[in-house]
Amino acid sequence: MRQFLAVFWTEVLVNSKRVVPYALMILFTAHAILWWGWGPAVKLGWATNSEYYIVRNLTGFSFLLGLPIFTAVIMGDPVIRDFRLGIDPLIFSKPISRAQYLLGKFFGNFFVLVCCQAAFPLTLLVLQAFRTSQMVVQPVRILPYFKHFLLLVVISHLVLAAVYFTAGTLTRNSKVVFGLAACFYPLYISYGYSLKALVPRWMLLLDPFMLGLGPGGGGFEHSADFLNRYVVRYSAEMIANRGMAIVVAAVCLAILYFRFSITKRSRNVEAFSLLGLSTAAERVYYDSDSFKATAVAPYELIESHEKVILPSVKRVSEGFSANLKKLIAASRVEFRLLRAERSLIVLVPLVIFLSTLDLAFYRVVPEVSYSATYASKTANALLLCLIGVTVFYVGEAMHRDREVRIEPVLWATPARNCVLLLSKFVATLTLNLSLAAVVGVAAIAIQFLRGHYPVEIQQYLLTYTLILLPSLIFLAAASISLNVLLRDKYLAYALSIGISAGLFYLYSIGYNHWLYNPMLYRLWTYADLGGGSTQPVILIHRLYCLAIAIAFLALAHFFFKRSFRKAFLVDGRLGGAGWSLLIGVVSVSVSVIAGLVIGR
Amino acid sequence: MLVIRDLRKTYPSGVQALKGISLKINAGMFGLLGPNGAGKTTLMKIIATLLSPDSGSIEMNGADLLAREDKTRQILGYLPQDFGFYPTLTADQTLDYFAKLKGVTDKMERRALINALLERVNLTSARKQRVGGFSGGMRQRLGIAQALIGEPKLIIVDEPTAGLDPEERVRFHNLLAETASENTVVILSTHIVSDVSNLCSQMAVIRHGEILTSCTPQRALDQVRESVWEATVPLDKVSALKSHGLVISSQMFNGLARVRLISRSKRPSEEFTAVSPLLEDYYFDLVSQPERVR
Numbered sequence: 001m002r003q004f005l006a007v008f009w010t011e012v013l014v015n016s017k018r019v020v021p022y023a024l025m026i027l028f029t030a031h032a033i034l035w036w037g038w039g040p041a042v043k044l045g046w047a048t049n050s051e052y053y054i055v056r057n058l059t060g061f062s063f064l065l066g067l068p069i070f071t072a073v074i075m076g077d078p079v080i081r082d083f084r085l086g087i088d089p090l091i092f093s094k095p096i097s098r099a100q101y102l103l104g105k106f107f108g109n110f111f112v113l114v115c116c117q118a119a120f121p122l123t124l125l126v127l128q129a130f131r132t133s134q135m136v137v138q139p140v141r142i143l144p145y146f147k148h149f150l151l152l153v154v155i156s157h158l159v160l161a162a163v164y165f166t167a168g169t170l171t172r173n174s175k176v177v178f179g180l181a182a183c184f185y186p187l188y189i190s191y192g193y194s195l196k197a198l199v200p201r202w203m204l205l206l207d208p209f210m211l212g213l214g215p216g217g218g219g220f221e222h223s224a225d226f227l228n229r230y231v232v233r234y235s236a237e238m239i240a241n242r243g244m245a246i247v248v249a250a251v252c253l254a255i256l257y258f259r260f261s262i263t264k265r266s267r268n269v270e271a272f273s274l275l276g277l278s279t280a281a282e283r284v285y286y287d288s289d290s291f292k293a294t295a296v297a298p299y300e301l302i303e304s305h306e307k308v309i310l311p312s313v314k315r316v317s318e319g320f321s322a323n324l325k326k327l328i329a330a331s332r333v334e335f336r337l338l339r340a341e342r343s344l345i346v347l348v349p350l351v352i353f354l355s356t357l358d359l360a361f362y363r364v365v366p367e368v369s370y371s372a373t374y375a376s377k378t379a380n381a382l383l384l385c386l387i388g389v390t391v392f393y394v395g396e397a398m399h400r401d402r403e404v405r406i407e408p409v410l411w412a413t414p415a416r417n418c419v420l421l422l423s424k425f426v427a428t429l430t431l432n433l434s435l436a437a438v439v440g441v442a443a444i445a446i447q448f449l450r451g452h453y454p455v456e457i458q459q460y461l462l463t464y465t466l467i468l469l470p471s472l473i474f475l476a477a478a479s480i481s482l483n484v485l486l487r488d489k490y491l492a493y494a495l496s497i498g499i500s501a502g503l504f505y506l507y508s509i510g511y512n513h514w515l516y517n518p519m520l521y522r523l524w525t526y527a528d529l530g531g532g533s534t535q536p537v538i539l540i541h542r543l544y545c546l547a548i549a550i551a552f553l554a555l556a557h558f559f560f561k562r563s564f565r566k567a568f569l570v571d572g573r574l575g576g577a578g579w580s581l582l583i584g585v586v587s588v589s590v591s592v593i594a595g596l597v598i599g600r
Numbered sequence: 601m602l603v604i605r606d607l608r609k610t611y612p613s614g615v616q617a618l619k620g621i622s623l624k625i626n627a628g629m630f631g632l633l634g635p636n637g638a639g640k641t642t643l644m645k646i647i648a649t650l651l652s653p654d655s656g657s658i659e660m661n662g663a664d665l666l667a668r669e670d671k672t673r674q675i676l677g678y679l680p681q682d683f684g685f686y687p688t689l690t691a692d693q694t695l696d697y698f699a700k701l702k703g704v705t706d707k708m709e710r711r712a713l714i715n716a717l718l719e720r721v722n723l724t725s726a727r728k729q730r731v732g733g734f735s736g737g738m739r740q741r742l743g744i745a746q747a748l749i750g751e752p753k754l755i756i757v758d759e760p761t762a763g764l765d766p767e768e769r770v771r772f773h774n775l776l777a778e779t780a781s782e783n784t785v786v787i788l789s790t791h792i793v794s795d796v797s798n799l800c801s802q803m804a805v806i807r808h809g810e811i812l813t814s815c816t817p818q819r820a821l822d823q824v825r826e827s828v829w830e831a832t833v834p835l836d837k838v839s840a841l842k843s844h845g846l847v848i849s850s851q852m853f854n855g856l857a858r859v860r861l862i863s864r865s866k867r868p869s870e871e872f873t874a875v876s877p878l879l880e881d882y883y884f885d886l887v888s889q890p891e892r893v894r
Contacts, residue, residue: 307778308720311712315750317674317703329700333689340688405684409746412648412678413701414670565652565669 003096007104008111011078015112023494024070025119031065032057032123037132045224047136049128051144052230054121055152055214061120062153063188063209066497068160069181073490074113075161076177078105079169092262099257102169106253110161114154121149138228151234155245156209160184162249166256179343182388186354205237208245213238317414326415330423331430337400338393338431347389348435355381355439359446368459370452372526375463378443383471383519386432390472391496393431394479395489397424417560417576421484425476425553432472436464459526466529470542470549471519477549481556514598518545537598544594547587554584601626602647602754602785607656609642609809617642618653619809625787629780631796631817632789633883634806640789641681643806644758647787648678660754660785674703677752679743681759681789687732691723691742694731695749702750717745721775737768744775755779755786761795773798797879805886812886820882827864828881829872832856844868848884 015021035057041048061067079102082088091101125145131137168177188209195203203212214232215222222230234242316322338344355378366373401407410420440460447455483492506512507521517523520541528534558566558580567575574582602625609618617639634640645651647658649669658665665672685694695714704710718724721741731739740760747755757776761769776799780786788800796803797817804814813820828848833841838850838857845863852858860875861868862885 308716310716310720310748310751311709313704313709313713313750314706315674315703316705317670322703322705325705326701326703329697333686333693333697336693337686337688400686404686405682406686408645408648408650408680409678409683409685409698409743410701411650412673412676412680413698414673414676414703415701416670419701570668 003094003100004104007096007101008108011105011108012112015074015109020073020490021112021116024074024116027065028061028116028119029123031061032120032127035060036124036127037135040219042132042135044220045136046219047138047228048131049124049138049141050228050230051141051148051232052214052219052227054124054144055148055232056219057124058121058148058152059209059211059213061117062156063211066501067117067157068184068188069497070116071113071157071160072164072177072181074109074116075106075164076168076181077174078109078165080172080174083172088262098260102253102256102260105169106162106165109165110158113157113161117153117157118149121145121153136224136228144232148232151242152210152213155242158249159208159245159252162252166252169256170259173342175341175343178392179346182392183346183350186350201237204235205241205244207241210238210241323416323419326419327422327426330415330419331426334397334423334427335430338397338427341393341396343392348438351382351385351389351435352439352442354385356442356446357381359443359450364450364452366452368526368530369454369456370447371454371456371459372463374443374447374452375440375460376526378439379463379467380521382436382439382468383521386435386468386472387475387496387500387519389435390428390432390475391479391493391500394424394428394476395483395492397428398480398483398492399489411562417562418557418579420562421480421557421560422553425480428476428479429472432476433469436468436472440464462529463526466538466542467520467524470545474518474545474549474552477552477556481552484556484559484561487561514541515544515595518548540594540597544591544598547591547594550587551584551591554580554587558584601661602787603657603659604643604647605657605659607643607646607658608654609639609646609651610654617809618646618656621656621806621809621811623804623811623814625785626802627781627783627785628802629776629786629788629800631800631803632787632806633791633793633796633803634789635791635887638791638806639809640791640806641758642809644681644756644787644789647754648676648680648756649673672754674750675753677747677749677755679740679747679755679757679760683743685731685739685742688730690728690730691718691734692727694742695745698746699749704750713749717748720748720778721745722771737764737771740764740768740772741775744772744779748779753784755784756789757786758789759791760788761790761792793878793880793883805883807887812889817879820879821877824862824877824882824885826874827862828860828875828877829863829868830858830860830875831869831872832858833871841868846885846888848881 036048039048039057040046041053046053082091122145125142128137128140164177164180167180168174171177192207192211195206198206200212204210215227215230219227358377358381359374364370364373364377367376401410444455444457444460479492479496482495483489486492486495503516504521507517512522514520514523514537520538524534524538528538558577566577568578568581569575602623604621604623604625607618607621608616610616621639621643632640632643642651646653647665649665649672653666660675663671689697692714695717696710699710699713704713715724718727721744723738723741723745726734726738731742734742744757744760747757760776761772764772773795776786776788788795790796800817802814803817803820805812829845832853833856835852835855835857838847838859841847841859841861845861845868848860848862850857850859860881861872862881867874
């Protein structure tokens with residue numbers, strides 16, 4: 001028990017020194033305030049502390065707001081971290097059992113997660129003491145907050161936490177965990193659809209988030225008086241549901257216990273890519289064969305081969321042509337590295353599935369033509385998927401050099417900053433375009449198979465070129481500049497998710513304007529692309545979008561960390577910083593002019 | 601010739617890593633010796649244009665290396681202390697990539713260069729293997745291979761042999777020895793004294809961000825010649841010997857202690873005999889001086 005507690009408290013201590021838990025607490029508190037003061041309760045006369053509203057808020061909180069993804073952030077890498085930092089041999093050489101170690105890690109981090117989540121109900125609890133003039137507040141209640149939080153949030157996330165923790169620990173790859181987290185919503189929604197065929201009793205039993213709890217229709221189908229008097233009772237199915245959730249979590253942890261091994265995995269090639277050669281000898285990993293070869297040979301016995309003369313080569317490091325060749329070489333390597341990402345095995349089929357789901361399984365009503373409808377629907381769905389793909393892979397590309405420690409070697413080569421930076425942009429864009437091409441081919445195949453003739457390729461090309469291409473360029477450029485400015489992958493992910501969610505929320509409640517909708521979400525139809533009065537606006541908007549993308553790239557180039565001197569002029573010519581400034585100013589000017597034209 | 605003048609660097613944390621370093625380094629192998637935290641890596645990073653100094657200058661054959669990073673990188677071959685490669689690329693692909701970044705545009709020339717480099721570092725048979733599966737020594741050899749691309753005039757190798765097994769270490773010494781030439785400056789930064797004594801024609805010792813000495817290894821040995829003594833004594837006498845001079849080492853041998861010490865004034869006692877000095881003796885004598893003054 002002592003060892004378990006030691007691991008448990010160390011995890012709590014380690015997490016207490018990270019920014020993430022505090023950021024989550026602030027986020028959840030802010031959401032609680034938002035839902036309390038600006039939620040439907042105030043407008044519709046629901047009591048903000050009625051049992052119904054407490055449950056409604058908690059189920060929403062548990063499922064929405066990316067909470068399942070935040071669970072992955074906390075629960076995915078506690079064991080991976082030990083292996084990455086090289087603490088594993090120090091821990092496993094102590095008298096600690098597998099169960100003590102794994103359970104200490106799991107519950108330590110889960111405790112931190114629950115503490116973060118608790119910020120939401122605790123804020124709501126405290127807010128009972130405050131009210132605005134239009135707000136209905138019932139007498140203060142305390143127990144329902146704790147009871148429903150435990151049953152609806154903690155137990156639901158116990159299952160998720162166990163799944164993420166098991167996946168992360170067994171694969172020792174945090175990307176797998178984030179891949180699972182990214183798949184959560186599509187998987188859960190698909191699962192929800194499959195449950196709809198069942199009777200409500202079974203739905204309640206099998207829904208891990210118990211979203212069907214309480215009166216239907218999100219409360220909008222009932223009077224305020226009814227809802228304010230509504231008492232939430234847990235039926236036998238609900239209790240069984242919670243029991244099953246705990247059993248599933250236990251099964252996950254049991255599988256982990258039996259499958260967990262403290263030895264390094266031979267297939268984990270990334271682990272062998274690090275060298276720490278000074279004082280950190282433990283970072284130099286040898287594969288098993290090299291141990292056989294370490295019998296010390298006397299100095300004179302070590303083969304002394306003839307000195308190989310290196311051929312003299314011509315080097316061209318300056319000029320447009322030389323830099324272009326370097327950019328092509330670097331982009332090819334970056335793209336090869338992106339292709340080697342194992343997460344693509346999951347993401348590519350998922351993107352194809354989500355982008356063509358609507359076309360493959362539902363009735364397609366042609367607007368201009370079948371091809372135009374197919375192209376428009378896939379473009380819209382693809383854009384949403386590619387936001388996530390771009391943010392994730394730009395983050396990977398931008399931080400990979402530092403993570404595999406090749407950065408000092410690369411930065412000491414005579415390759416310009418623009419080569420190192422643009423290669424990542426080109427590679428990510430190529431990946432996105434490849435995905436778009438694959439989805440396009442899949443859509444054409446579905447159109448062909450469903451007999452929706454004629455298949456007109458030019459309509460796909462027009463839609464993808466005008467809608468997808470500029471949006472993808474914008475996304476990649478914005479993401480690169482965010483990563484350069486923030487210098488932290490996870491911060492960039494979180495901010496990107498936050499900005500995207502915020503924008504889509506604004507669009508969905510009607511605040512949708514061309515100037516802050518670079519993806520043209522819900523602002524176009526295929527008919528607009530082919531002609532008509534909106535076509536010129538769309539074309540100018542695309543120019544506006546590209547100009548902002550270039551400004552983002554110029555910004556990223558200016559702040560790229562490699563240069564310690566910002567040389568505006570070198571030998572009377574423009575230096576790297578000078579070019580960034582010039583291009584930035586020109587592109588901002590173009591975007592302002594285009595924006596003014598669109599605004600009119 | 602590489603000339604470093606009054607180089608200073610203080611990190612934002614307040615740590616003064618370099619306190620006015622000045623050095624003149626001729627072509628050939630130069631060893632920079634110093635304990636951990638002495639400022640070696642900071643100095644190497646500044647020369648490699650990866651870190652900016654607060655003040656000071658670095659010139660190579662009259663050209664200011666700090667003023668034009670891009671020009672400096674064209675003559676530079678750098679093997680950092682702590683580095684890795686893309687694990688999914690092969691040795692061949694890795695060298696090809698670095699050759700392209702260094703401006704070797706002709707495909708045939710690049711091919712020939714990579715073949716010769718792989719041959720020199722004895723990795724020809726592993727050229728199609730992913731770097732992620734390489735042992736520490738193999739990756740270190742690949743590291744020196746990438747540093748040699750494009751006939752660099754200034755090669756910086758930072759702690760290259762720490763963590764290598766003895767066989768790999770000797771192989772690496774041979775490789776480094778082959779890189780030094782009449783018009784190439786090779787700076788070897790290390791805390792392993794034998795690396796310097798085996799390889800370098802010039803050396804300097806750095807400590808707490810200051811250069812304690814800069815000379816040839818031969819001259820360094822001359823300074824402790826006829827001052828190094830060795831004896832085998834009972835264990836309980838070892839602590840008493842500290843008053844006779846600086847104890848360089850004390851090793852157990854058949855239940856007794858074999859003690860090596862430096863005493864300049866006289867023979868410490870009857871049981872001591874004079875022995876040939878090693879560079880380690882000079883190094884320990886030098887770096888322990890402040891403690892002795894205190």
